[in-house]
Amino acid sequence: MNHVGLRIALISTPWPLFNRPSIQLGALKAYLGREVPKAEVDTHHVYLQVAAALGYGLYAQISERSWLSEAPYAALLYPERLDTISRFWSRHARGVFQDREIRLEKVCQTLKSVTDTIVDEKDWAAYHVAGFSINFSQLTSTLFFIHEIKQRAPDLKIVVGGSACSGEMGLSLLNTFPEIDFAVSGEGEVPLAKLCRLLLSDRQNEEVGLISGLMSRAGYRGKASEAFSQVPDLDVLPVPDYSDYFQLLNSFSPQKRFFPKIPVEMSRGCWWRKHSSKKGRGCAFCNLNIQWNGYRAKSPEKMLSEIRLLSEKYETLSLSFMDNLLPNKDLTSFFKKLASPGKEFRLFAEVRASTSREELATMASAGMRYIQVGIEALSTPLLKKLNKGTTAIENLEIMKNCETPGFPGLVSNLILHFPGSEQSDVADTLANMEFAMPFQPLKPTPFWLGYGSPV
Numbered sequence: 236m237n238h239v240g241l242r243i244a245l246i247s248t249p250w251p252l253f254n255r256p257s258i259q260l261g262a263l264k265a266y267l268g269r270e271v272p273k274a275e276v277d278t279h280h281v282y283l284q285v286a287a288a289l290g291y292g293l294y295a296q297i298s299e300r301s302w303l304s305e306a307p308y309a310a311l312l313y314p315e316r317l318d319t320i321s322r323f324w325s326r327h328a329r330g331v332f333q334d335r336e337i338r339l340e341k342v343c344q345t346l347k348s349v350t351d352t353i354v355d356e357k358d359w360a361a362y363h364v365a366g367f368s369i370n371f372s373q374l375t376s377t378l379f380f381i382h383e384i385k386q387r388a389p390d391l392k393i394v395v396g397g398s399a400c401s402g403e404m405g406l407s408l409l410n411t412f413p414e415i416d417f418a419v420s421g422e423g424e425v426p427l428a429k430l431c432r433l434l435l436s437d438r439q440n441e442e443v444g445l446i447s448g449l450m451s452r453a454g455y456r457g458k459a460s461e462a463f464s465q466v467p468d469l470d471v472l473p474v475p476d477y478s479d480y481f482q483l484l485n486s487f488s489p490q491k492r493f494f495p496k497i498p499v500e501m502s503r504g505c506w507w508r509k510h511s512s513k514k515g516r517g518c519a520f521c522n523l524n525i526q527w528n529g530y531r532a533k534s535p536e537k538m539l540s541e542i543r544l545l546s547e548k549y550e551t552l553s554l555s556f557m558d559n560l561l562p563n564k565d566l567t568s569f570f571k572k573l574a575s576p577g578k579e580f581r582l583f584a585e586v587r588a589s590t591s592r593e594e595l596a597t598m599a600s601a602g603m604r605y606i607q608v609g610i611e612a613l614s615t616p617l618l619k620k621l622n623k624g625t626t627a628i629e630n631l632e633i634m635k636n637c638e639t640p641g642f643p644g645l646v647s648n649l650i651l652h653f654p655g656s657e658q659s660d661v662a663d664t665l666a667n668m669e670f671a672m673p674f675q676p677l678k679p680t681p682f683w684l685g686y687g688s689p690v
């Protein structure tokens with residue numbers, strides 16, 4: 236097939252936060268648009284359409300809980316297992332919807348109806364490739380959309396990528412679901428651009444198995460778990476393109492519109508993994524970095540210009556840093572420069588508990604409203620088992636600092652049932668909890684074992 240041009244649909248299905256565009260889709264649209272000029276890329280934030288149909292409040296309650304959010308589309312995919320999935324839903328929904336009882340069947344009805352509308356209103360056969368970004372809580376919804384879209388456009392090539400597709404997971408999706416043609420392992424820019432160029436040429440059958448970071452039934456290069464192909468320098472990336480999200484939002488009735496947040500990305504990977512005592516492993520429970528090889532960060536100049544461009548283009552001052560944690564270098568000077576007069580940013584970012592009071596003060600002056608801090612535990616021996624590289628007193632210090640008027644508010648978790656924790660760790664935590672009482676409460680979060688966690 237030698238296309239004059241290549242039409243690509245990039246799709247993000249429920250359940251990302253509805254009030255911000257997908258950084259994965261925005262970054263890929265901008266990159267492919269620049270690197271493959273013959274490609275025409277549309278991004279489809281179908282999760283926003285679903286949120287508007289379901290009601291933003293209900294969507295948000297479901298999307299904050301990974302087990303709940305995977306359940307409804309699982310029931311649509313496998314209706315013969317509805318009873319089992321309903322019991323699962325009821326167990327996880329207990330206490331979530333306050334006094335209302337939200338039945339799975341009702342949610343499924345709405346989801347089915349809005350999904351049908353979304354799938355029917357677009358001419359999927361006009362595209363050559365559909366790429367699905369599968370991250371946290373997006374697996375069953377993506378599989379359902381793929382199933383429905385493939386029925387309407389059987390020749391459409393389906394590519395999946397995202398953190399839920401790295402290594403063996405992508406391979407397993409490819410082997411289990413015949414509708415999927417390719418799975419990207421690791422970040423998508425380079426493998427997708429190569430795939431697009433290949434699809435535009437006549438060589439696709441011979442060479443598709445040679446693209447590093449791309450798995451297909453024709454084969455793949457190297458070991459699936461190690462095959463990455465990533466941009467060496469994040470400064471060469473174009474500014475993400477969120478225009479499709481804003482166009483969609485502006486097409487809604489005034490009652491359904493809201494002020495969105497813009498996602499920005501300063502780094503990929505986690506610098507703590509390199510610095511931690513167990514080199515390359517990072518925190519014992521964490522699998523947030525399986526789609527990246529190493530750590531890369533944009534220069535402060537690049538980031539400052541991106542933030543200014545994005546906020547002006549989309550007329551929005553609310554921005555969320557999507558980094559697993561902010562870089563540890565030049566943070567103070569970066570936020571000093573960002574704190575320009577006349578711009579009242581409202582920022583969110585994730586930082587380590589070792590972030591100093593001075594750094595917090597500078598962030599606050601630039602508009603940092605909330606920070607998510609990896610507190611995880613209030614016992615130093617337990618933090619050691621978690622390989623956090625922090626101590627209980629450091630955790631208490633940042634919790635206290637965040638109570639300072641004008642400083643960013645704190646969002647954080649306390650991990651429960653971590654394997655290897657002992658009675659003495661629990662006693663230590665309870666004792667230290669006394670000191671934490673005046674501060675913003677931590678959200679208790681049961682430990683769950685993610686694919687690729689070093690634990």
Ligand code: SF4
Pocket residue numbers: 505506507508516517518521522523559560609
């Ligand atoms: S939890 Fe945060 S600091 Fe720890 S390894 Fe993961 S990304 Fe890095």
